[in-house]
Amino acid sequence: MSIQVANLSLDPPVMLAPMAGITDLPFRRLVARFGAGLVVSEMVASGEMVTARPSVQARARVDLGLGSAGLTSVQLAGREPGPMAEAARLVAGLGAQIIDINMGCPAKKVTGGLSGSALMRVPDHALRLIEAVVGAVSVPVTLKMRLGWDSDCLNAADLARRAAAAGVRMVVVHGRTRMQFYKGRADWAAIAAVRGAVTIPVVANGDIASVAAARQALAQSGAAGVMVGRGAQGAPWRLAEIAHALHGTPAPAVPYGAARADLVAEHYEAMLGFYGRDLGLRIARKHLGWYADVAGAEPGLRPALMVAPDPAAALALIRSGFAATDAQSEALAEARAEADAERAAA
Template identity: 50%
Template sequence: MRIGPYAIQPKVVLAPMAGVTDKPFRLLCKRLGAGLAVSEMTTSDPRFWNTRKSVHRMDHAGEPDPVSVQIAGTEPAVMAEAARHNAAHGAHIIDINMGCPAKKVCSAWAGSALMRDELLVARILEAVVAAVDVPVTLKIRTGWDADHRNAPAIARIAEESGVAALAIHGRTRDQHYAGQAEYDTIAAIKARVSIPVIANGDIDSPEKARAVLDHTGADAVMVGRAAQGRPWIFGAIAHYLATGEHLPEPGPAKVRDILLGHLEALHAFYGEQAGVRIARKHLGWYAKDRPENRAFLAVVNRAQTAQEQLRSTRDYFDALAAGVKPELPAAA
């Protein structure tokens, strides 16, 4: 799959997720096999570009090409200026958010709420495409609700506006993440447009990725929540798509090394205090698949310093790797 001049290989993409796909996580997922990693949603409002949060979200120094930055907003001219700003600060691809179902985003008529106004969609896409020399991509849902599943119309508008690729989550906005994603709408869109289509929604295993690609004819798959705590899923999917064979699940020693590297990157990127706090949610995701990890989380979440957090994590996974029961404080 190509997005403008960029070959996306392997054809498995990290979905943009607010509060998750920060620079440390993007770098980790790319290293472990993602062909592309899209940034957290960044605001198009220039009044907030110099806030601590936005500065972190717009930091792409040292990130391997291509860098994809997602922007969100409702005003065509403002979105166009945001695209120019991000392209000037390292973005190789500009992604437009019309898929976020969050209430605070939709209440401002951004995210997936934009799908309710196809004329505005066209104006935004045309303005952003005209504003930058880099490829522009779009992320949408199948529609606002079951009675307004207009993703095929939005896809046609996107193609006519010069959008270079389209990612589609197989749910309507009102579903949020409930129920099962459906892929028939994605297949119908892929059959009608010539631009690359990326299928998103409930892709949580190599077999599911293969099945979704076969069902939809999509050019790539996009993985979101299934990568939380399992960033190696990208390499597993890529290997399965290429060979039909499964990679072994990483053992405790491998998970330890991945997790410690992730924690150190978070501490360095955000500073110790914020890094320790932000790392706690990632520790929870890494630990969620093993019931015995609850005691570990009770201990590690009390850590106030980077060294405490790293030491508790290392000791716990060292014990698992050695095949012995980890020793944890009785208070856990």
């Protein structure tokens, strides 16, 4: 089972969501290694990209690492059709296999600039932007959006229909409105309206962090695939687990004990190499915290990892702290996290 996007086969139809500050090259590489039909870069600000000096643009080639982390889509954020088209041309030239347009980001920093989900409030303008990007590149263009701006403006289906007519090849819908930010629960059933409006593939997104959730999201939305964001944090094998259960791909070898410590250490060192020591130390902390949460590690491990003063100290903690991880403590931690999420949503 796969999703066909122009000449590309997204197989399995389980994808890693774009997450600014998280889905960098080291993380995408890990997720792709376990197995994913597609991974999406952090959003790239189109205006900054086109005005950057050539040396900075060349750096983007390294940062994006296109071609080295499985089938990769580069997500662009922006407001103006011209710079968006120019940025699309640039990243396609760097090797992006798919260009995704961000119409879902709720952050004030982004919607304040009238990009991200704010584009859903101005559909005619959004269409001009989509047409400019589609016209600028020969690689497929996809669109990621929310259900709408708020509960009075649920226009995802209409926008998807117009986007498909303009040449967009796949739509991803996060089952929340912009005004919900990340509160409550994603409404997978509401995505069915988008599914009914277009013949291009529709992908369901939002709160899909387990096999059971993926099954339910697909059943309720009728979507062709799922996109997983936060569920992959601290668990880069999560997409492969879902793909195995739903689509019969090989089961990922989820590492426990010393193997989990090895994986976390490998990711940690990859981040230090990618960002350099000082920035790497800081950026790695959130990933280490998620690894500790997911593993159901000893309660002292997380805070100790957060204050580890240097890489050697962090690596020693990783070795000792994750060596005792097992499937049972992980299952307990997962049940606890699910109960917490349900309480928070209630």
